Amino acid sequence: MPNPSGLRFASPAMRILENEHRYLSFLMGEWHAIVLSFEQDEQLSLEECRRKVKELRRLILDFKVPLDKHTQKEEAHFFPLLGTYIGFEQGPLVGIQQEHAEIDGYLGHFLHHTEGDIELMSQQKIASAVRDAGEAFEVLTVHFVKEEAVIFPMAESQLSEPDAGRLYSRMNTLITQ
Template identity: 90%
Template sequence: MPDPSVLRFVSPAMRILENEHRYLSFLMGEWHAIVLSFEQDDPLSLEESRRRVKELRRLILDFKVPLAKHTLKEEEHFFPLLGTYIGFEQGPLVGIQQEHAEIDGYLGHFLHHTEGDIDLMLLPKIASAVRDAGEAFEVLTVHFVKEETVIFPMAEGQLSEPDTRRLYSRMNTLITQ
């Protein structure tokens, strides 16, 4: 298994995206632990379920901010540039962009179904909402792997040096503010 403390990519632009994936994965781990707690053999009480779903909602709301900034970078700068090299109509960029919409859908569905007074939610509705958060985690995890094993290496191999520098200058922004 690769050392998680070492960035794999050489291009500064790809290193930015790779580093953002690591940060987002760290945040995902925090809220995914709550999702997993709902899958234990010992069912949670209604009161404990409500407490945990409130915390899960808070963590996902916090997570959505840097995720949105990261996704915007990819969609406004990275994908359009890479698409000029590999095409836009078919291939890996199409699937990756569809996954962005799928992730947003799962997170949005979770947030929609947990808005309002969580203290009035019943266990079946809580369980359904938590499943959406779990699906978002699964899609995000696979999504990051696809980008890091297919899209990023493709970009490093195909983008010209001037395009790589231009991409870096556009993407060298923080997702944490």
């Protein structure tokens, strides 16, 4: 029977993470539209570039709050538990955790380079910073797919019922506050 929520996973803890991915993807779509406008319209005026990058910065700052909470949940509770089943030294958890650092790096680089008075930024510096936001979007998109295609199913099949229940109680927190 199809799930009316549209969520794919049966495990309550995996459903929390999957639902968070949906919310984060929605937020990403809002700021990625601005990134695409830079890629698709090379005739933007400097004034328009500055206006758009200010909005992009605001949206990414807002996005980072739930993203950081989601990432912290995974790294504090989910990955350590799953690692006791599948190992920590190699395999999918290593790559997923490296992607967390890569995402943080791209977003941090964008925020660093758009700090201060944007009115003083050149069009080239704005375009360079926006490319970092675009890279973050790409890595995040692939990252969510990998987690949902590999990591979450692995957790559902590997975790014992008591561990899955404990994980759920630890993961059942909001990322929006």
